[in-house]
Amino acid sequence: MEMLIVVAIIAILVAIAIPTFASSLNKARVATDEANIRSGYAAVMTEILTDEAHNVEGSTTGTTPATFTLKKDGTVSTTAGDDAYTTQGKPSDNVEIAGKSVNKWEKGQNVTYTYHYDTNTIDIKVGAGTGD
Numbered sequence: 001m002e003m004l005i006v007v008a009i010i011a012i013l014v015a016i017a018i019p020t021f022a023s024s025l026n027k028a029r030v031a032t033d034e035a036n037i038r039s040g041y042a043a044v045m046t047e048i049l050t051d052e053a054h055n056v057e058g059s060t061t062g063t064t065p066a067t068f069t070l071k072k073d074g075t076v077s078t079t080a081g082d083d084a085y086t087t088q089g090k091p092s093d094n095v096e097i098a099g100k101s102v103n104k105w106e107k108g109q110n111v112t113y114t115y116h117y118d119t120n121t122i123d124i125k126v127g128a129g130t131g132d
Helices: 002-050
Strands: 066-070 095-097 100-102 111-116 121-126
Touching: 002 066, 002 095, 002 111, 002 121, 100 121
Parallel strands: none
Antiparallel strands: 066 111, 095 100, 111 121
16 A cells, blocks of 8 residues: 555656656757747858958948848858758747747758848848837
């Protein structure tokens, strides 16, 4: 009888611990995604400011925006490829990254950044969500 009570107590503790652990694991993955997206944003800013191909001074309205894709190694590229970063977690709500509101995303989605020459702003897009 005592053994059944001990097993029941252990089962209850496990039932409580597993959802808590899963939630903590997802929060850690979302925090990793946020850090990687923020790092990609900084990489886009560096690319825009240092590459002569991107004329940030004296740009004209109507210039096609430049689109960058976040890669697994933390750099950005103007072409999407097999080495594109995919999100690892799933946030429960919209998040703010680098002063931009980013819609919540699903696991396994790509991250893109769009630089608008006419307004000198960068939008962050994760999967189907867009940054404002």
